[in-house]
Amino acid sequence: MTAHASQGAKPRKTPVQSRSRVTVDAIFEATIQVLLSEGMTRLTTTRVSERAGVSVGTMYQYFPNKQALIIALNARYLNALAERVEATCARMAGQPAAEMVSALIETYWTAKTERADLTQALYRSVAALDNNVLMQDFATRVGAATMSMFRQTSDLPPQDATEINLTLTTVIYGAVRNAFERELGMEQITALKASLIDMCCAWLISFQHRTQMTA
Amino acid sequence: MTAHASQGAKPRKTPVQSRSRVTVDAIFEATIQVLLSEGMTRLTTTRVSERAGVSVGTMYQYFPNKQALIIALNARYLNALAERVEATCARMAGQPAAEMVSALIETYWTAKTERADLTQALYRSVAALDNNVLMQDFATRVGAATMSMFRQTSDLPPQDATEINLTLTTVIYGAVRNAFERELGMEQITALKASLIDMCCAWLISFQHRTQMTA
DNA sequence: GGAGTATATGAAGAAAAGCTCATATTTTGG
DNA sequence: CCAAAATATGAGCTTTTCTTCATATACTCC
Incomplete structure (x- = not known):
C-alpha cells in the first residue's frame, strides 16, 4: 500500500x-471537534493542531495535507462502521430475510444515531472532498458482506441475492x-425506522410471492 | 449597506x-461549469467570473460573497425541481396511491438523471455549505405538495397521509x-428504479391490508 | 550514559482566495 | 441630447491558509 499514494493521501510517518x-488520536479528536464547532469551511490545519494541543509541524508529520487528514478520519469512521455491519451480517447468516433486514437497519441506524452530530459533520466533510474513493470502497466492502448474508437466507432463492442486495442497501443507506x-x-425518527423496516419486509414478501409463482 | 441580511446571503442588487x-445568467452557468470541471474546493470567485467573461467586481455586484452564489445557484435548481414535483402531484391527485408513487419516482428520477453530473456537483456544493436551510425549505415545500396529493388517493385512508408522506419521501429522495x-x-440504475417503485407499492399494499383489518 | 532514532516545535515564506473601490462605460427617461 | 441611474472594470489591498525546515526535546536500547 506504500506504492501509488494517489494524491498524497497517505500518512507521512506511521507512529511507532x-x-x-496519543498525538495522532488527539489530532483526530480535535478534527472532529473543530468540524462540529466551526464547520468544514473553517477547518484549518492551524485550528486543528491548536485544538489538539500540538504544533502544526507535528500534524504535518503524520498527515501530508489537510485532505489527507479528512480522508484518514473518514476512513477510520467508515472502517468501524463496516466492521459493525459485517458482524451483523455474520450473525444473521441463515436467518429469514426479514430478520436480516431488520437487524441491518438496526445496526446502521444505531451507528448513525449514537453520535448524530458527528455523523452529519462527516457526511459534509466527505462531500467537500472532490475525489471520493472512500464511499466507493465502503460500498464495495459492505456490499460483499450483505451479499453473502442474503445468499444464505432460509427463505429466499440465492439467485436473487444480487438484486435484493443492491436494492436493499441503496434504499437503507439512502x-x-x-x-x-x-x-x-x-x-418521527422512530416511526420512520419502523416504516423503513416494514417497507423492506413488504417488498421481500412480494418477492417471495413472485418467485413462488414462477417456480 | 442595507439592513444586515442574515448572513449576507441576499443578492446585493437585483438586475433591472x-x-x-444576461450577466447573472452567465455567472450561474459559469459556476456550474467550474463546479463540474474543477470541483467545489477549486471554485473561486476569480475563476467563476473569468469563465463567465465578466470581472470579479461585477460578480460582487450581485452576490455579496461566494457562499451567496452557491446558495443562489442551488435555490434556483431546487426551485425548478420543486415545480416539477408539484406539477406531478397536481396531476396525480385522485389517482390510486401506487400510480402516485410511480409518477413521483419517475419525476424525481428523471430530473436527476437528465444531468447526472450537475446533480452530483450540486449535491456536493450544498454539502460544503455549513448552514443548510435550503434543503430544509425544499423538503417543506415539496412535502406539502406530496402530502396534499396523498390525502387525495382513491385507495388509502387520508388519516395515514402523514406517515405515508414522511416515509415515502424519505425513502425516495434518499x-x-x-x-x-x-x-x-x-x-443497474434501471433495475434499481423498478425495484424502488415495487418496494414502495408493496408497502402501500401491506398498509391497505392493515387498515382494512382494523376497519 | 550516550548514540541514534523518533517526535515535537513554531516562526516565517509562499500561495491563494476574498473582496473593495475609484473609475469608466452603457442605458434609460425625459 | 443630456443628466442620472445602472452596470462593468480590474488592479491591488487584506486576510487567510498551507506548508516547510532548522532546531530542540524525548525516547530506546545497548
Missing part, C-alpha cells in the same frame, strides 16, 4: 512510539442518510 | 436592465441520491 499514537439530513423529532 | 440579467453516489451502470 506510544506518545505519537433513507437513513436522508432521515438525518432533515432535522426530525424523536417520534 | 436586460444586460445585467434512495435516489444514494443511487447517484455509487457509480452504477445503466442496467
Whole structure:
C-alpha cells in the first residue's frame, strides 16, 4: 500500500512510539471537534493542531495535507462502521430475510444515531472532498458482506441475492442518510425506522410471492 | 449597506436592465461549469467570473460573497425541481396511491438523471455549505405538495397521509441520491428504479391490508 | 550514559482566495 | 441630447491558509 499514494493521501510517518499514537488520536479528536464547532469551511490545519494541543509541524508529520487528514478520519469512521455491519451480517447468516433486514437497519441506524452530530459533520466533510474513493470502497466492502448474508437466507432463492442486495442497501443507506439530513423529532425518527423496516419486509414478501409463482 | 441580511446571503442588487440579467445568467452557468470541471474546493470567485467573461467586481455586484452564489445557484435548481414535483402531484391527485408513487419516482428520477453530473456537483456544493436551510425549505415545500396529493388517493385512508408522506419521501429522495453516489451502470440504475417503485407499492399494499383489518 | 532514532516545535515564506473601490462605460427617461 | 441611474472594470489591498525546515526535546536500547 506504500506504492501509488494517489494524491498524497497517505500518512507521512506511521507512529511507532506510544506518545505519537496519543498525538495522532488527539489530532483526530480535535478534527472532529473543530468540524462540529466551526464547520468544514473553517477547518484549518492551524485550528486543528491548536485544538489538539500540538504544533502544526507535528500534524504535518503524520498527515501530508489537510485532505489527507479528512480522508484518514473518514476512513477510520467508515472502517468501524463496516466492521459493525459485517458482524451483523455474520450473525444473521441463515436467518429469514426479514430478520436480516431488520437487524441491518438496526445496526446502521444505531451507528448513525449514537453520535448524530458527528455523523452529519462527516457526511459534509466527505462531500467537500472532490475525489471520493472512500464511499466507493465502503460500498464495495459492505456490499460483499450483505451479499453473502442474503445468499444464505432460509427463505429466499440465492439467485436473487444480487438484486435484493443492491436494492436493499441503496434504499437503507439512502433513507437513513436522508432521515438525518432533515432535522426530525424523536417520534418521527422512530416511526420512520419502523416504516423503513416494514417497507423492506413488504417488498421481500412480494418477492417471495413472485418467485413462488414462477417456480 | 442595507439592513444586515442574515448572513449576507441576499443578492446585493437585483438586475433591472436586460444586460445585467444576461450577466447573472452567465455567472450561474459559469459556476456550474467550474463546479463540474474543477470541483467545489477549486471554485473561486476569480475563476467563476473569468469563465463567465465578466470581472470579479461585477460578480460582487450581485452576490455579496461566494457562499451567496452557491446558495443562489442551488435555490434556483431546487426551485425548478420543486415545480416539477408539484406539477406531478397536481396531476396525480385522485389517482390510486401506487400510480402516485410511480409518477413521483419517475419525476424525481428523471430530473436527476437528465444531468447526472450537475446533480452530483450540486449535491456536493450544498454539502460544503455549513448552514443548510435550503434543503430544509425544499423538503417543506415539496412535502406539502406530496402530502396534499396523498390525502387525495382513491385507495388509502387520508388519516395515514402523514406517515405515508414522511416515509415515502424519505425513502425516495434518499434512495435516489444514494443511487447517484455509487457509480452504477445503466442496467443497474434501471433495475434499481423498478425495484424502488415495487418496494414502495408493496408497502402501500401491506398498509391497505392493515387498515382494512382494523376497519 | 550516550548514540541514534523518533517526535515535537513554531516562526516565517509562499500561495491563494476574498473582496473593495475609484473609475469608466452603457442605458434609460425625459 | 443630456443628466442620472445602472452596470462593468480590474488592479491591488487584506486576510487567510498551507506548508516547510532548522532546531530542540524525548525516547530506546545497548
